[in-house]
Amino acid sequence: MTQPQESWLLGVVLLLATATTTHQANPSCHPVKEGMLNVHLVCHTHDDVGWLKTVDQYFYGAHNSIQRAGVQYILDSVVDALLKNPDRKFIYVESAFFFRWWNEQTPERKDVVKSLVRSGQLEFIGGGWCMNDEATAHYNAIIDQMTLGLVKLNETFGEAARPTVAWQIDPFGHSREQASIFAQMGFDGLFFGRLDHDDKNHRWDTHTMEMMWQGSQNLGDAAWLFTGVLPRGYSPPVGFCFDILCSDEPIMDDPRLHDYNVDKKVDAFIKAAKAEGEGYATKHIIMTMGEDFNYQEAGMWMSNLDKLIRYVNKRQSSGSQVNVLYSTPSCYLSALHDANQTWTSKTDDFFPYASGNHSYWTGYFTSRPTLKGYVRQTNGILQAVKQVASLLGMGHSEGLETLKEAMGVLQHHDAVSGTEKQHVADDYSERLAIGTKAALGVMGQALSKLQPVEALQKEKDGGTIHFCPLLNISSCPITESSSAFIMTVYNPIARPISHYVRLPVPSDTAYKVTDYKGNAVKAQLVPIPKPVLSIPGRHSTAAYELVFQATDIPPLGFLRYHIKRTSSYRILRQQISKTHSHVLGGDDPIELSGDENLAISVDPKTGLLKRVGAVRPGPIQMIPVSQNFLVYPGMAGNNTKEQYRASGAYIFRPNATEAREIAKKVNVVTVEGPLVYEVHQEWGPWVSQVIRSYMGHLNLEMEWLVGPIPISRDKIGLEVVSRVDWSSITTGNTFYTDSNGREMLKRVKDYRPTWRLHNLEPVAGNYYPVNSRLILDNGPDFRAAILTDRSQGGTSLNPGQMELMVHRRLFYDDAFGVGEPLNETQFGEGLVARGKHYLLHSSFASPECDFGCLHRTLGEELLLPPLYAFEETSALAHTWTNTAVNKWGGLGMNLPSNVHLLTLEPWGDNLLLLRLEHMYEKGESDTHSSPVTVSLKGLLADWAITGVEEMILSANLRKKDEHRLKWKVKTTSTAQASPSEQHRTNNIVHHQDPLSVTLGPMEIRTFVLTVKKASSRF
Known part of the structure; x- marks a missing residue:
């Protein structure tokens, strides 16, 4: 993978421009004073969408014994306080809370709030459904949750409420892709609160707390974003918290009082302001006047700030050069822009985040792995249901909205991150389950809509569509109990795909699979591994999985299959797999290979993977590779000092620099059949894995099962990793990880590109978020690449090595607020997690699909896997074939192989939201990285596109109306932006034809389509 070399040598000054218009000052901002230190007071509350309490508990103020917090009272109180003084300002961030409150207000109260928004007293910042995590959230879900909040704000308040500044004050590290997304959503700037303590010290000393961030190495100036680090996270200066949750002295300004303290307070504030000014580059500084769930009594805060502003500014008559004003992040950003400063730049990201020498916040990259997997799975369901609702003209529905809002909540930085209390994690899972059930109800209605009435009438016992949410533990009641059923396989990708289906079925039972043409489909019965059968809480009759290939599924369409149990011994003999248990210790190789499978070789002494190779003309090229599961013991500690920091929900701190083996050798069972080869491995009662090689697939699937992680006598927690070693390869200290599932970033062990690293945690300090691939x-x-089915922490600690953490169970809290150890249990035992890794190697590639194509294509299929639906049937296969609609596609054409249909969503009457993205980076693929043009004419099979309006990424502003600020920036020698570019991205000149869409590498374009019915197929 070719990547630009990092460089900290500053080069020429460039002017970044995303609009041709000049910047207009915000008339609602209070004036600043030239030559003085202007202190911008930003009144805010940070309202977690679940953390120590659930979303509902936070909103209503329930369970205050856990945390005193009630969001409804914050918003009530703020509105009243703003009305008392037109100089006051307040910002609000989380749309999930705001709209819950908004829906309970009277029309008169709503009018008052609208007037506060128009005047600029109440300003929305960020504006997404939540303040999302940046390490473990996928870009698809980030875009969705931001769009959900921003569009609701736009529909409610109009352009006056459109946020232009992003506000990520609490996430635990910051991704480059997040900056790119914000820039593409029309934001002018980003402010955040957390970065590595040594990085912050360096920036403070060099006056580079604010910078220009190059959010993409592909998109040019479209992804540049002004970025600022807040001075104290998001807290006020010491002594100046005036909330009911604080204990600082109020300003007592009656000189008759014995406790009169105005002079003392003003002196302390001016001292704090000057100290803060020493770390910043201009005469403007920002002071965050708020904290978690502050302003439940806003009058208390703001009456003290009124006095503070009055008395500090009064000192100017005596020569003080400090000027204080109510402000907002957008007003502060405007002042920085007007300062005409030239800013330094940044091209990497802010991971990993360390708050101390022994506190690397890299554990949460993996914490709560089953919740992380559930979120990723649910995202795929949401995209599929949005597509089908769009294609069938079903419009908005309550079921779809329920899942959209649940997924929006789950992107919160204490949700998908896994850093919440257990009862909150349970509530999050319940929200996903409720939303998924509601959305799948919409999908069921859609599939029924596509069947002719006569077909439904002939199915006396049919018509009820079922989904199987427990396929992750090889359980599905309808496939286990039905003698015959119909299976629908929906393809959410905009190209035809072929997909191997796996269905849990009872033991020793053959099945006849018939496709929509009436042809018999080759199938294989594969035994379910014993560890899966023993998963706590699994109640299933299935002992086998029926495997067959669904071939050439139409884009955004489905194939249906008739599946019937049969007593035919001939069919059973064809389908049953050959299994063999191996006794380890000998010299005879354990090898599986076929004409179209990847070849697998297992070490006969250890049972571990030894070599893998692709079948090509001529001899098989076998590549040496090993894979093993190991554990790091978690550090126990009381957290009284940094050196006593414990490993916990946030922190990864192993009590060793080397992971230890779980077992010297593993038990091995091999499975062979016409469609798939498998190696079943057991390290012991709580770690097992299946390695799979499917016919015609150019990746090695590794399905792992970990848990219950045992409890030792001394209650030392364990952190479980999967490690792959390419023993004959020298890759030095360099490896690459994705940023939120999109662009790849170069990582170098024990190195940071922009500041000198002093790493006292050699393992944890080299862990990075792996959202999709390493x-x-x-x-x-x-x-070589490993692709994941959920977010995990990963690294390369030695040349040729790839390591991913899959599960963790800990018995000490790390003292960063959650207040309980990460000790997940279910059914009275430790939590069991099951997931998949996919191994790729450049030798698997072909002239048609090089290595870049291999991992990008597979990544698309993992993000949007096919969706299954089932119906019982009494119809014979022949009758079913001739009466039902068993093949259907919603697209009129296939998209090119390098274009991904990211979004197709109902958007209003005869309106659809469409996002298309180029899946490849510059230089990533010889054949797929080039720009591509797509015609929208005929894209939708049943709808004619009569109008096209291009929008910014968040779909809350027309692209032609976007006017972002221009900035002067010192760039690194790798800068890709220039005012001479023909277009904002990739030097591509876009066509004037509204139905012709040109995409450069990594470019996403967003459109609102006006459509009309062009077909009567449904």
Whole structure:
């Protein structure tokens, strides 16, 4: 993988421009004073959408014994306080809370709030459904949750409420892709609160707390974003918290009082302001006057700030050069812009985040792995249901909205991150389950809509559509109990795909699978591994999985299959797999290979993977590779000092620099059949894995099962990792990880590109978020990737090594607020997690699909896997074939192989929201990284597109109306932005034809389509 070399040598000054118009000052901002230190007071509350309490508990103020917090009272109180003084300002961030409150207000109260928004007293910042996590949230879900909040604000208040500043004050590290997304959503700037303590010290000393961030190495100036680090996270200066949750002295300004303290307070404030000014580059500084769930009594806060402003500014008559004003992040950003400063730049990201020498916040990259997997799975369901609702003209529905809002909540930085209390995690899972059930109800209605009435009438016992949410533990009641059923396989990708289906079925039972043409489909019965059968809480009759390939599923369409149990011994003999238990210790190789499978070789002494190779003309090229599960013991500690920091929900701190083996050798069972080869491995009662090689697939699937993680006598927690070693490869200290599932970032062990690292935690300090893939690159002869089905922490600690953390169970809290250890249990035992890794190697590639194509194509399929639906049937296969609609596609054409349909969503009467993205980076693929043009004409099979309006990424502003601020920036020698570019991205000149869409590498374009019915197929 070719990546630009990092450089901290500053080069030429460039002017970044995303609009041709000049900047207009915000008339609602209070004036600043030239030559003085202007202190921008920003009144805010940070309202977690679940953390120590559930979303509902936070909103209503329930369970205050856990945390005193009630969001409804904050908003009530703020509105009243703003009305008392037109100089006051307040910002609000989380749309999930705001709209719950808004829906309970009277029309008169709503009018008051609208007037506060128009005047600029109440300003929305960020504006997404939540303040999302940046390490473990996928870009698809980030875009959705931001769009959900921003569009609701736009529909409610109009352009006056459109946020132009992003506000990520609490996430635990910051991704480059997040900056790129914000820039593409029309934001002018981003402010955040957390970065590595050494990085912050360096920036403070060099006056580079604010910078220009190059959010993409592909998109040019479209992804540049002004970024500022807040001075104290998001808290006020010491002594100046005036909330009911604080204990600082109020300003007592009656000189008759014995406790009169105005002079003392003013002196302390001026001192704090000057100290803060020493770390920043201009005569403007920002002071965050708020904290978690502050302003439940806003009058208390703001009456003290009124006095503070009055008395500090009064000192100007005596020569003080400090000026204080009510402000907002957008007003502060406007002042920085008007300062005409030239800013330094940044091209990497802010991971990993460390708050101390022994406190690397890299554990949450993996914490609560089953919740992380559930979120990713649910995202795929949401995209599929949005597509089908769009294609069938079903419009908005309550079921779809329920899942959209649940997924929006789950992107919160204490949700998908896994850093919430257990009862909150349970509530999050319940929200996903309720939303999924509601959305799948919409999908069921859609599939029924596509069947002719006569077909439904002939199915006396049919018509009820079922979904199987427990396929992750190989359980599905309808496939286990039905003698015959119909299976629908929906493809949410905009190209035809072929997909291997796996259905849990009872033991020793053959099945006849018939496709929509009436042809018999080859199938294989594969035994379910014993550890899966023993998963706590699994109640299933299935002992086998029926495997067959669904071939050429239409884009955004489905195929249906008739599946019937049969007593035919001939069919059973064809389908049953050959299984063999191996006794380890000998010299005979354990090898599985076929004409179209990847070849697998297992070490006969240890039972571990030894080699893998692709079948090509001529001899198989076998690549040495090993894979093993290991554990790090978690550090126990009381957290009284930094050196006593414990490993917990946030912190990864192993009590060793080397992971230890779980077992010297593993039990091995091999499975062979016409469609798939498998190696079943057991490290012991709580760690097992299945390695799979499917016919025609160019990746090795590794399905792991970990848990219950045992409790030792001394209650030392364990952190479980999967490690792959390419023993013959030298990759140095360099590896690559994705940023929120999109662009790849170069990582170098024990190194940070912009500041000197002093790493006292050699393992945890080299862990990074892996949202979708980890790649090793040693030039064209060797590239390897592991793709994941959920977010995990990962690293490469030694040359040729790839390590991913899959599960963790800990018995000490790390003292960063959650207040309980990460000790997940279910059914009275430790939590069991099951997931998949996919191994790729450059030798698997072909002239038609190089290595870049391999991992990008597979990544798309993992993000949007096919969706299954089932119906019982009494119809014979022949009758079913001739009466039902068993093949259907919603697209009129296939999209090119490098274009991903990111969004297709109902958007109003005869309106659809469409996002198309180029899946490849510059230089990533010889054949797929080039710009591509797509015609929208005929894209939708049943709808004619009569109008196209291009929008910004968040769909809350027309693209032609976007006017972002221009900035002067010192760039690194790798800068890709220039005012001479023909277009804002990739030097591409876009066509004038509204139905012709050109995409450069990594570009996403967003459109609102006006459509009319062009077909009567439904």
